[in-house]
Amino acid sequence: MSTADAVTFWDGVYAARPAATNPRPNYLLTETVSRLSPGDALDLGCGDGGDALWLARRGWHVTAVDISAVAVARLADLARSHGVGDQVVAERHDLSESFPLGGFDLICAHYLHTPVDLDKATVLRLAAHALRPGGRLLVVDHGSTAPWSWNQDLDVEYPTPREVAADLALEPATWRVERVDAPRRIATGPDGRTAEVTDHVLLIHRTARAAPTTENTVSTIPLRKRRDDTPPPRTGSSETETLRAFLDYLRTSIAAKVDGAPEPQVRTAAVPSGTNLLGLLNHLTFVERSMFLGDPVTDWQATFQAPPADSVAVVVGRYRATVERANDFLDGCTDLNAPVPRARPGRPAPSVRWALTHLIEETGRHAGHADILRELIDGTTGR
Numbered sequence: 216m217s218t219a220d221a222v223t224f225w226d227g228v229y230a231a232r233p234a235a236t237n238p239r240p241n242y243l244l245t246e247t248v249s250r251l252s253p254g255d256a257l258d259l260g261c262g263d264g265g266d267a268l269w270l271a272r273r274g275w276h277v278t279a280v281d282i283s284a285v286a287v288a289r290l291a292d293l294a295r296s297h298g299v300g301d302q303v304v305a306e307r308h309d310l311s312e313s314f315p316l317g318g319f320d321l322i323c324a325h326y327l328h329t330p331v332d333l334d335k336a337t338v339l340r341l342a343a344h345a346l347r348p349g350g351r352l353l354v355v356d357h358g359s360t361a362p363w364s365w366n367q368d369l370d371v372e373y374p375t376p377r378e379v380a381a382d383l384a385l386e387p388a389t390w391r392v393e394r395v396d397a398p399r400r401i402a403t404g405p406d407g408r409t410a411e412v413t414d415h416v417l418l419i420h421r422t423a424r425a426a427p428t429t430e431n432t433v434s435t436i437p438l439r440k441r442r443d444d445t446p447p448p449r450t451g452s453s454e455t456e457t458l459r460a461f462l463d464y465l466r467t468s469i470a471a472k473v474d475g476a477p478e479p480q481v482r483t484a485a486v487p488s489g490t491n492l493l494g495l496l497n498h499l500t501f502v503e504r505s506m507f508l509g510d511p512v513t514d515w516q517a518t519f520q521a522p523p524a525d526s527v528a529v530v531v532g533r534y535r536a537t538v539e540r541a542n543d544f545l546d547g548c549t550d551l552n553a554p555v556p557r558a559r560p561g562r563p564a565p566s567v568r569w570a571l572t573h574l575i576e577e578t579g580r581h582a583g584h585a586d587i588l589r590e591l592i593d594g595t596t597g598r
């Protein structure tokens with residue numbers, strides 16, 4: 216099955232049933248999260264949104280993502296009607312192509328099963344890296360199949376939670392496995408039928424930032440232990456979709472590369488020219504603002520240094536917010552030949568096509584710099 220088939224499949228699943236008005240949360244979520252203080256949460260494969268709503272009602276700010284546009288639109292409506300619209304951001308993502316920006320205190324993935332090929336280990340590794348120190352990743356999978364499931368392949372063997380954990384190959388000094396087990400429960404199907412099923416539960420706690428190195432010199436590069444490569448996006452055929460998907464891919468990549476990088480190395484010059492990891496993202500924030508929002512920039516060189524008082528999370532958050540505003544502008548733009556908001560002094564404003572192409576080139580170039588700088592800092596690799 217292709218990505219397009221996956222979208223059709225899951226949109227079909229949700230469109231075939233009425234929108235849920237009060238979807239229930241998964242019990243393993245409520246059991247695990249009740250003891251945690253609210254923060255920022257990410258729900259991967261949110262479906263009807265029972266988990267996202269429950270979290271929002273308990274004070275969490277939730278980013279809920281799903282491949283199905285039907286599910287995402289329904290959840291956004293539902294959150295508004297339940298009075299938690301400002302605490303739930305419902306975003307459409309095919310997790311084989313893109314991963315939400317930002318750092319999170321809780322990430323959950325309940326029954327992220329699909330008939331389409333999905334490299335779940337890569338998705339969950341990205342999730343583990345998107346956790347803030349102190350954050351938790353809860354993965355609940357099927358251990359057995361309910362009689363009403365779309366998957367009636369009797370030969371299917373679900374990986375055990377230990378196997379899932381081993382696939383993630385996470386550094387034990389930074390991530391600790393808190394729970395691996397396979398509880399049984401009585402499940403109720405859509406038609407009221409009940410059956411005993413097994414769940415596979417994995418709970419991972421990010422205990423620390425990746426260990427900092429003592430010097431920023433080539434001789435201190437730790438051995439690379441894993442690679443978190445996200446493949447380039449598969450896109451529709453239109454020029455706009457292609458340009459925007461590749462720009463989003465690079466934006467996500469560089470923000471993830473900066474997120475969680477240790478202080479003070481994240482802002483320390485790694486080469487004589489002064490280039491540093493946090494400064495690159497700060498600079499790109501100004502490039503996005505200038506190009507898509509028309510904000511003037513007087514000293515481009517100064518943008519390569521993030522304000523000393525701003526933490527990594529603040530700089531990453533500002534980049535993400537700017538990207539959202541730039542995307543709002545691009546969403547409203549139907550003609551790639553249209554000019555971007557501001558004419559450069561003495562020159563006509565470039566077209567949206569030129570601006571998108573330039574941003575892809577600029578973000579890609581700095582994402583490559585960021586790859587090298589991050590590896591120099593703590594050995595983290597992958598794109």
Ligand SMILES: C[S@@+](CC[C@H](N)C(=O)[O-])C[C@H]1O[C@@H](n2cnc3c(N)ncnc32)[C@H](O)[C@@H]1O
Nearest residue numbers: 225260261262281282283309310311325326329
């Ligand atoms: C079995 S449902 C589970 C839904 C929900 N987490 C729950 O516990 O009820 C799997 C969900 O994953 C979503 N999904 C499947 N493949 C996906 C992908 N590649 N990217 C994002 N979501 C995906 C589906 O649309 C569906 O909502």
